[in-house]
Amino acid sequence: MTAARNAREPVVITGVGTVSPLGSSFDEVADALLAGRSGVRSIDPGPHAREAVQFAAPVSGIPTPSREACSLDAEGFARLGRLERLCLAPAAAAVADAGLPTTGGRIGLVLGLGAEHLKTWELDFLDGGTRVFDGDRDRSLVHRLARLLGLRGPALTVAAACASSGYAMALGRTWIDSGWIDACLVGGCDILSPTSIAAFYNMRALSRRTDDPAKASRPFDGDRDGFVMGEGGAFFMLERRSAAAARGVHIRGELAGVGMSSDGLHMVIPSTDPVHAARAIVAALADAGVAPDEVDYVNAHAAGTPVGDVAEAGAIRMALGPAADGIPVSSTKSMSGHLISGAAAFEALACLAAIDRQAAPPTVNLDHPDPGCVLDHVPHVARPRTIRVAASNSFGFGGSNLCLVLRAA
Amino acid sequence: MNAHPHSRGRAAPACAIRGHAYVEAPFTGVAALRDQPSPPSAPALPARFLRHCDEQTVVAVRAVLDVLSRLDEPPTPESCGVVAAPCQAGRIVTARSLSQLRTGGAVTVSPHIVPQCSLHSVAGAVSVALGLHGPHLGIGGGPEALAEGLFAAFSLFECGACTSCWLLLSDWEREPALDAAGGPLGDPVCRGLALLLVPEPAACPGATRVVLAEPSGLVAPLSTDDEPVDLAAFSRVIGMCAAGAALTAWGVPCPWPARIRVESRPAASASHRREAA
Numbered sequence: 001m002t003a004a005r006n007a008r009e010p011v012v013i014t015g016v017g018t019v020s021p022l023g024s025s026f027d028e029v030a031d032a033l034l035a036g037r038s039g040v041r042s043i044d045p046g047p048h049a050r051e052a053v054q055f056a057a058p059v060s061g062i063p064t065p066s067r068e069a070c071s072l073d074a075e076g077f078a079r080l081g082r083l084e085r086l087c088l089a090p091a092a093a094a095v096a097d098a099g100l101p102t103t104g105g106r107i108g109l110v111l112g113l114g115a116e117h118l119k120t121w122e123l124d125f126l127d128g129g130t131r132v133f134d135g136d137r138d139r140s141l142v143h144r145l146a147r148l149l150g151l152r153g154p155a156l157t158v159a160a161a162c163a164s165s166g167y168a169m170a171l172g173r174t175w176i177d178s179g180w181i182d183a184c185l186v187g188g189c190d191i192l193s194p195t196s197i198a199a200f201y202n203m204r205a206l207s208r209r210t211d212d213p214a215k216a217s218r219p220f221d222g223d224r225d226g227f228v229m230g231e232g233g234a235f236f237m238l239e240r241r242s243a244a245a246a247r248g249v250h251i252r253g254e255l256a257g258v259g260m261s262s263d264g265l266h267m268v269i270p271s272t273d274p275v276h277a278a279r280a281i282v283a284a285l286a287d288a289g290v291a292p293d294e295v296d297y298v299n300a301h302a303a304g305t306p307v308g309d310v311a312e313a314g315a316i317r318m319a320l321g322p323a324a325d326g327i328p329v330s331s332t333k334s335m336s337g338h339l340i341s342g343a344a345a346f347e348a349l350a351c352l353a354a355i356d357r358q359a360a361p362p363t364v365n366l367d368h369p370d371p372g373c374v375l376d377h378v379p380h381v382a383r384p385r386t387i388r389v390a391a392s393n394s395f396g397f398g399g400s401n402l403c404l405v406l407r408a409a
Numbered sequence: 410m411n412a413h414p415h416s417r418g419r420a421a422p423a424c425a426i427r428g429h430a431y432v433e434a435p436f437t438g439v440a441a442l443r444d445q446p447s448p449p450s451a452p453a454l455p456a457r458f459l460r461h462c463d464e465q466t467v468v469a470v471r472a473v474l475d476v477l478s479r480l481d482e483p484p485t486p487e488s489c490g491v492v493a494a495p496c497q498a499g500r501i502v503t504a505r506s507l508s509q510l511r512t513g514g515a516v517t518v519s520p521h522i523v524p525q526c527s528l529h530s531v532a533g534a535v536s537v538a539l540g541l542h543g544p545h546l547g548i549g550g551g552p553e554a555l556a557e558g559l560f561a562a563f564s565l566f567e568c569g570a571c572t573s574c575w576l577l578l579s580d581w582e583r584e585p586a587l588d589a590a591g592g593p594l595g596d597p598v599c600r601g602l603a604l605l606l607v608p609e610p611a612a613c614p615g616a617t618r619v620v621l622a623e624p625s626g627l628v629a630p631l632s633t634d635d636e637p638v639d640l641a642a643f644s645r646v647i648g649m650c651a652a653g654a655a656l657t658a659w660g661v662p663c664p665w666p667a668r669i670r671v672e673s674r675p676a677a678s679a680s681h682r683r684e685a686a
Contacts (some may be wrong), residue, residue: 050515115527116550118503125507132504137497140551143664154665156557159528159547173560174568178422195506195518203520224423260544260570260595262536264486276542363520366433397524400545 011173012409013252014244015098015237017090018349019189021057021230021336021402024089026097026252030353033361034382038214038335040228048126048194050201056192057230057337065092070149071103083119087111087189088145091235094185095149098237099249106181108153110172111142112165112188112233114341114396115196116157122195126193153181159341161396162301164188165233166344166404171259172238182243187235190341197229203268205305217338218365219331220300220309220373227303227333233342236350251409253352256389257288263399270311270395277315277393277401284391284403285319292323295405297360299347300375301395302331303338312393313373328360328385330378335364344394344402351390351406359384422563425616427484427573428605429651430475431644432468433582437594439464451478454538461521465498465579466531468601473535473575476603483539484605490543490571491532494552494558496580499526506590525575531577542572552637553579558661565619566608578603580640602644617650620670638662646671 018024021039022032032039039057062085064074069092077085091109095102120130120141131138131190148156154175160167165188172184200206207226209216217228236255244251259280263271271277286291298316302309317324332350339346354360359382366379387408434442443459446467451474459467477483477566502522511516524530528547536545544565555578562576578601585597609618638661646659650673660668 048510048515050518114547115499115523117497117528118499118522118526121503122507132500132507133587133589135584135593137552137584140549140553143551143553146665152665154560154663155668156548156561157528157550158561159550160545161524161527161529162531164529167544170568171564174564178567180422194515195503195510196523198510198515198518199520199523202516202518203523244554258568262491262542262544262545264540265537267530267533267537279542373561396529397527398529398545400529400533400537402544 008177010241011176011238012241012244012254013236014239014249015094016252016349016352017093017097018057018234019062019086019090020232020346021059024063029349030357033332033335033350033353034357034359035069035328036335036362036381037366038231040213040217040337042213046194050198051210055210055216057228058192059086059232062086062089063091066096069095069149071150074129083123083186083191084141086133086232088148088193090187090189090233091145091185092149092327094235094237100183100237102150105183106153107151108172108175108181108184109142109155110149110168110184110186111145111157112168113157113339114159114161114164116141117191118357119191122193137274151185160400160402161398162340163344163394163396163400163402164341166394166402169236169255169345169404170260173255173258176238176240183237184225185235185237185241187233187345188341188364189233190231192229192231200229207304215365217304217334219300219304219334219363220369220377221366222288222368222370224304224306224309226305230337230339231369234340234345253355253409254407254409255404257284257290257405259287259403261401263401265399268397270308271399272311274318275312277312277395278318280401281315281319281391281393281403284405288405288407290389290405292320295320295327295389295391296385297354297390298327298329299351299390299392300329300331301393303333309370310372312395313375316375325376326382327376328378328383329375330361330363332361347392347394347408348404351392354387354390355406355408358387362389421620422567423609423618423620424563424566424606425609425618426604426647427607427616428476428480429603429647430472431602432472432475433598433600435598436464436467436593438595439467439599442466446471447474448478458538461525462534463498463502463526463530464599465495465601466534468599469493469531469577469579469603470534470538471602472601473577476605484573486539486541488572489541489544490565490574491535491541491545492548492558492562492565492574493531493535493577494548494554495531495583496554498531498579501587501591501593502526504587508589508591531579535575535577553664555638555640555643556661556669559619559661559669560663562606574606576606578602578640600640602640617647618672620672
């Protein structure tokens with residue numbers, strides 16, 4: 001992948017859109033991340049809750065897309081289901097931010113979304129519907145989004161569990177690299193739902209720190225007890241650097257490297273042998289033409305699970321070698337919660353924020369770093385430093401490993 | 410896709426089919442496959458490996474094992490990827506789970522529903538079952554999944570992420586209607602097709618090719634109203650190609666203006682590909 005990639009023109013990010021527990025614009029999210037603000041709070045447990053007290057990182061408001069990027073008016077947007085609105089709003093915002101006319105162009109769409117039908121059936125059922133029982137085949141959300149956004153290139157949904165939206169970015173870059181399309185809208189989103197919360201809770205994957213929700217998400221901390229679910233995500237417009245330069249548009253960064261691998265070991269539990277996750281990180285750095293000591297910041301997948309955080313720390317050390325001692329590593333899930341399908345894209349956005357603000361976001365709640373996770377942590381407060389290259393890890397159920405490298409424009 | 414300046418001079422993306430198998434089973438027959446998925450001379454899976462899996466995963470895994478039972482040499486695990494494109498997988502388990510949620514509350518929700526009934530689950534199960542270390546992806550999830558899965562497999566080869574790739578396509582012959590407890594009405598048939606794909610330069614001469622093509626001039630004009638291709642029909646075409654039938658252009662319409670062409674012409678040799686480039 002490296003030789004071919006380095007010979008090709010850089011693929012850059014010219015549009016960003018987000019809807020998240022930390023805000024609904026790049027600046028709102030960057031401000032929150034650098035200030036160490038948490039989006040985790042108590043939520044209405046509803047009639048199907050597992051426990052009387054529940055907490056998560058919800059999205060509190062979904063902005064209506066501008067008409068320049070979306071064919072729906074405010075009323076039409078309000079009639080959509082919540083999952084569609086959570087995906088369409090940031091996707092349209094990324095299109096508008098890029099300022100790229102969609103008419104006549106070859107613009108693709110890759111949506112990272114891991115359980116579209118499960119969530120759609122569930123939300124319909126809870127609303128009194130019967131779609132899950134009816135035996136109908138529903139067109140995928142990604143094609144409805146493409147139509148609403150006026151995108152006429154290839155469009156598909158990709159799922160790799162919690163790495164889904166990162167794989168969406170990887171596929172979109174490949175399509176541009178290959179000359180199949182000129183630009184691609186990529187990203188992903190997810191939604192909180194009673195079944196998903198209950199399933200993760202019953203798996204004992206969620207934190208049970210009900211007495212203090214804002215302290216519950218504590219990646220790499222010795223007292224961590226699981227992750228906190230969140231919702232939302234991020235979308236990006238990718239295009240060739242020459243095309244972006246010709247349009248005179250602001251380039252937010254380059255999607256410089258992608259590395260991917262699988263553990264091939266277990267449907268849920270990550271491998272304790274770091275070799276396969278490390279392979280994805282090494283491949284991403286090679287793809288970007290970046291040496292380990294050129295990495296200025298690592299946004300870790302670290303969700304706050306006892307096994308996963310230790311495994312990732314080992315993978316980072318194996319991949320970066322001695323350079324790991326001087327590279328700040330943080331998990332922004334400590335503030336955003338775990339956005340599941342949307343996590344990888346949101347954390348790529350966090351890397352762009354680190355590059356834009358020249359500071360590594362912190363891992364809040366990191367009071368007592370786990371001795372099994374020896375890294376150059378950024379506890380509690382952001383660390384100002386020169387950040388030109390940032391790497392973002394994403395790992396998912398089934399042993400899916402992905403690393404993205406983002407570089408300053 | 411050759412006319413655009415950024416793709417000028419490059420051959421249309423193509424790959425070859427190294428092995429294929431099609432499996433279908435009625436709902437009442439899936440349990441037997443779940444308990445005993447491996448045919449003779451195929452790798453044995455760990456006991457009860459499929460016990461929590463969705464029906465589409467069960468038939469897809471069986472199709473993969475059928476291919477492996479006929480291969481002289483399995484693909485290299487280090488660089489073998491998986492693309493699985495199921496169609497509305499997980500419906501029966503989800504319906505049961507939701508029925509139980511209403512009556513018994515959240516405590517009844519199985520922790521397996523997320524890892525085993527999401528879009529990535531079929532790909533994850535095959536990746537884990539065979540110990541593969543290339544990327545594994547779930548693709549599509551809806552009625553357009555066949556074309557989307559093929560396109561995703563092209564994409565993995567294009568970025569050099571793997572040297573071989575399992576493409577798994579699965580659905581219900583007719584989407585099952587379910588009773589209030591989530592049980593299927595009648596005995597719907599679950600279908601799975603496994604294709605072992607390799608990039609074209611790595612293919613044996615004579616292998617069936619799958620080519621990504623724009624509509625202009627290559628195949629019949631594309632109608633955006635094209636119905637998605639039926640999985641069994643697609644499987645028959647693959648079988649005819651493998652048997653040497655003189656099929657030159659059988660198109661799978663994509664949900665965007667393109668077609669994916671299946672043909673039984675001999676795959677180009679590596680030297681031909683270099684010349685074409």
